[in-house]
Amino acid sequence: MTEERFKVGIVGGGAMGEALVRGLLAAGTLSPAELMVSEVHGPRREYLERETGIRTVAENGRLVEFGDVLILAVKPHVVGDVAAEIRPGLRPSQTVISIAAGVSLEYIEKSLGEGFPVIRVMPNTPALVGAAASAYCLGRYAGPRDGARARTVLEAVGRTVQVEERLLDVVTGLSGSGPAYMFLVLEALADGAVRMGLPRDISVMLAAQTMYGAAKMVLETGEHTGRLKDMVTTPGGTTAAGLFALEEGAVRAALQRAVEEATARAREIDERGGS
Incomplete structure (x- = not known):
C-alpha cells in the first residue's frame, strides 16, 4: 500500500516547530510546498522562509485551510485559545497533533469540539538534531490513519513509540x-x-x-x-x-x-x- 501524502501546518515557529520542519524536509518526507507555519512574529517568519523555503503566515485560519495535519507547537497555556481559533475551519478528516506538555487529550478535544481526531505527543529537545525520543497517544476520535500520520512526522526527527495517555507522564520523566x-x-x-x-x-x-x-x-x-x-x-x-x-x-x-x-x-x- 502506498504511503499517504499529506500537508502539514504547524502552529508556532519556535524551536520545536523549526525542528519538525527541518526534520521533515531533511528526511524527504515532505517538500517545502507541503509545509506551512503560522507565526505571529514577522522576523521569525522571514527567518523560516529564508532558511527552509517553506511558506509562513500570521493567521492560524489560513493554516487550517492548508493542512491535513495540524501541529500545535505552542506554549501549554495558549492551547485553549489556539483551539478556539482554529475550530471554525477544522474538518473531521484533519489530524490535530499537540506537543504541548501537560495538556490532556480530554481538554484539547473539549476545546475543539466533538469528532475531531487529536493526538498528544511528548517529544524531547534532541529533535533539534534529528535524534528525538518521542511518544504519542491517540484521542477518542483518532484512528489508524491519524496514528500513521503522527508516526511519519515524529520519525522524521528521531524514534517514536505509541503509549496509553496514563503513561505519558512516565515518558516525560524519562525521555x-x-x-x-x-x-x-x-x-x-x-x-x-x-x-x-x-x-x-x-x-x-x-x-x-x-x-x-x-x-x-x-x-x-x-x-x-x-x-x-x-x-x-x-x-x-x-x-x-x-x-x-x-x-x-x-x-x-x-x-x-x-x-x-x-x-x-x-x-x-x-x-x-x-x-
Missing part, C-alpha cells in the same frame, strides 16, 4: 527530562577527566562520543544493557573499578529517583492540564 540527566552525567565524566589532567575540550568530546556510541550499541544490537556492560568489564580491570565507584555512589538509585520525581511532577502538572 522528556532525560536529556538534562545525560548532560549532567556527561559533564561529570568530563570533569573527572579534567581532574585527572585531560584538557577540557578533549574531555567533553570523548565523554559525548562515548555516550553516543554506547546508546548506538544499545539501539542497533538489541543486546541487554547488562550484557553490553559485561563486554567492557574485565575481571579486576579498570572498568570494574570504575563501576564499583558508581555503585558505591548510588548513581543507579539516583537516576531511578530522578525519573520517579520528574514523573510525579509531570502528573501534578497534567492534573491541571489546560488550566
Whole structure:
C-alpha cells in the first residue's frame, strides 16, 4: 500500500516547530510546498522562509485551510485559545497533533469540539538534531490513519513509540527530562577527566562520543544493557573499578529517583492540564 501524502501546518515557529520542519524536509518526507507555519512574529517568519523555503503566515485560519495535519507547537497555556481559533475551519478528516506538555487529550478535544481526531505527543529537545525520543497517544476520535500520520512526522526527527495517555507522564520523566540527566552525567565524566589532567575540550568530546556510541550499541544490537556492560568489564580491570565507584555512589538509585520525581511532577502538572 502506498504511503499517504499529506500537508502539514504547524502552529508556532519556535524551536520545536523549526525542528519538525527541518526534520521533515531533511528526511524527504515532505517538500517545502507541503509545509506551512503560522507565526505571529514577522522576523521569525522571514527567518523560516529564508532558511527552509517553506511558506509562513500570521493567521492560524489560513493554516487550517492548508493542512491535513495540524501541529500545535505552542506554549501549554495558549492551547485553549489556539483551539478556539482554529475550530471554525477544522474538518473531521484533519489530524490535530499537540506537543504541548501537560495538556490532556480530554481538554484539547473539549476545546475543539466533538469528532475531531487529536493526538498528544511528548517529544524531547534532541529533535533539534534529528535524534528525538518521542511518544504519542491517540484521542477518542483518532484512528489508524491519524496514528500513521503522527508516526511519519515524529520519525522524521528521531524514534517514536505509541503509549496509553496514563503513561505519558512516565515518558516525560524519562525521555522528556532525560536529556538534562545525560548532560549532567556527561559533564561529570568530563570533569573527572579534567581532574585527572585531560584538557577540557578533549574531555567533553570523548565523554559525548562515548555516550553516543554506547546508546548506538544499545539501539542497533538489541543486546541487554547488562550484557553490553559485561563486554567492557574485565575481571579486576579498570572498568570494574570504575563501576564499583558508581555503585558505591548510588548513581543507579539516583537516576531511578530522578525519573520517579520528574514523573510525579509531570502528573501534578497534567492534573491541571489546560488550566
